[in-house]
Amino acid sequence: MLTNMIISKDILQQFDMPGPRYTSYPTADRFVEAYGEAQYLDSLKERRVSPRGMMSPLSIYIHIPFCASLCYYCACNKIITGNYQKAIDYLDDLQREVELLVPHLGQGQAVSQIHLGGGTPTFFKDKELHELVNLLKAAFQWQPNGEFAIEVDPRTVDIERLHNLWAMGFNRLSLGIQDFDPQVQQAVHRVQTVDQVHALMQAARAIGFVSVNLDLIYGLPLQTQASWQRTLHAVLQLRPDRLAIYGYAHLPARFKPQRHIHVESLPSASQKTSMLEMALQQLQDAGYVYIGMDHFALPEDGLSVAKRQGRLHRNFQGYSTRPDGDLLGLGVSAIGSMGSSYVQNAKLIDDYSDLLHHGKLPVVKGIGLTRDDLARRSIIMALMCQGRVELADIEQSHLLEFSTYFASELAQLEAFAKHGLIEFDGRVITVTANGWYLVRAIAMVFDKYVQSDEKRTHFSKIL
Ligand code: SF4
Structure with missing residues (x-):
């Protein structure tokens, strides 16, 4: 007790x-097809001609949907593949999307935040990541103190790659952990060791990354109070700057990969709540500040400082220290926010690619507030x-x-x-x-x- x-x-x-x-209001399930490319072009024009376009830097989210193997709890928009040519073709599509957007926004717009999410952004090899970064640097002006973050699957990155990410301009990392227990890892088909993650975190600190976030999930198959306690202990030893702790939602009718998970292997609702209770207590004892929702940070981290000063914001990447501004969503299924509207790109990669090959922005729905x-x-x-x-x-x-x-x-x-x-x-x-x-x-x-x-x-x- x-x-x-x-x-x-x-x-x-x-x-x-x-x-x-x-992460938005209204939420994405309220977006409608009647709000499409034409309306998006109007909102881009409105930004270009208003003082907002000059004064307020952009944020950019880029979705890289590919993963080398399937995690059974996954609820993301992803493509499991061993065919790297798909990534190369996708990079061409991202380039088309940026080239179509920039004339409507104006060349060289300031960018204060970039987030590469997935899928697995580090599915891209360094050569393609480098090309993507060069494309973004040619089209936009990265602000000197900006937050440039990339989600990292620890199974795809070594210390040399971390150095390369830093050299490209990334200064924040988010590592997907979920659970360190070997049996739980096998049950969700995602195996990675504490030592692997420890080595990456040590290297990230030595290189100078400003902030490292770890993601955990409670309520996974075969998790017990004892195994969860061991995972929390191992994670707190690593002392990440930020932690996100999500509850697993078993919705196999919506998310096919979850059909690999047997419902009888899942902790009960009451056990799940006890796991959350345990996490809240241990994080508090370890000195973490509760930011809100699923997020925790060390007291000196920017998010904790922003919370103390009443400067927290929320966007599609969760909590942020940056004021709300316009967000460009690039890539398949990405959501953007422009003025008082939201838009979303096509969710299927073939639709996304087809629209771009026809010279159209891949926006398929949205909403004007x-x-x-x-x-x-x-x-x-x-x-x-x-x-x-x-x-x-x-x-x-x-x-x-x-x-x-x-x-x-x-x-x-x-x-x-x-x-x-x-x-x-x-x-x-x-x-x-x-x-x-x-x-x-x-x-x-x-x-x-x-x-x-x-x-x-x-x-x-x-x-
Ligand atoms: S959880 Fe992440 S790494 Fe795993 S399949 Fe889903 S998107 Fe890919």
């Missing part, structure tokens, strides 16, 4: 419901990032009377107040220390779409 527990298991379970992760969406987005992001909503700020920015416009939402918040998850004094809604663990459920109160969708079967549970 854990002492000093920060939030009770009962409350965690009571508010554990399916819901979005709010209404006034109501904008007000709700401000509230949801303020809750998720600052844990605080000043009613007067929303009233002034969105020209509405909060207590009338959101009367039913304020009534719903009473259940959270009763359990000590929020405080509300009539002027400010404040998420309490315990409330941070369930901030998604609190934010969902203001989500018009999710409130009208009783089943929410397309979302995973919060824990």
Whole structure:
């Protein structure tokens, strides 16, 4: 039994419901095909001619979908292949996409954030990664203190490759770990040793990478309290700057790879909550700051500093220290955000490639935000990032009377107040220390779409 527990298991379970992760609002399941290339071109033009285009640097997300082998828990948009020619062809398509976009944006736009995600970005060999970086450097101006991050599969990278990534300009790494237990690793078909990861982390620190993040998953097949404790212990010995700890959501009807996982090998919902409880306690004891949702960071990491100073933001890569700005999504299935709209590229690589070969941007759906969406987005992001909503700020920015416009939402918040998850004094809604663990459920109160969708079967549970 854990002492000093920060939030009770009962409350965690009571508010554990399916819901979005709010990397955007409205969430991507609300994007429509009627919002396509023509509307995206308008929003690019609007940026080019407005002061925003001059003053606010861009962020870029690039999706590299290829992986050499399948992890059975995977819910990502990926392509498992041993055919490297596919990666070479894909690089050509990325080049086409950048060449089509730049005239609409203006050459040499400043970029303060780049994130290569996947799939496995390090499926690309250094030669192709280098070409991709050169393409981005020719088209955009990388800001000197920018955050240039790449997701790394430790099985695909050695110390020499880390040096090469650093030389290309990457200064942040995110390593997928999930679990260190050999049996769990075999059950999810992803085997990598602690020593392998330890060597990479030592090298990354020596080279000068600003921040190293590790991803873990609880609720995987064959995980037990004891095995999870050993994994947490090994991870905390490595002392990453940031940690993301996700709950495994078993949705085999939606994600085919998960059909390899036998449901009877999974920990129960109650065991899962105990694993989360254990992680929260151990991370707190080890001095990590809880950033929000699934994210933790050392007190001196930029995310912790931003949280203390009320400067946290949220975008498609999760929490960020950079102010919200326009985000270009490049590659298959990538999502972008431009002004008050979101767009998404084709999800299938053949469709993505075909559109580009016909000289078209590969955007296939999106959404233009209404006034109501904008007000709700401000509230949801303020809750998720600052844990605080000043009613007067929303009233002034969105020209509405909060207590009338959101009367039913304020009534719903009473259940959270009763359990000590929020405080509300009539002027400010404040998420309490315990409330941070369930901030998604609190934010969902203001989500018009999710409130009208009783089943929410397309979302995973919060824990
Ligand atoms: S979890 Fe990551 S590395 Fe594994 S198959 Fe999915 S995208 Fe590829």
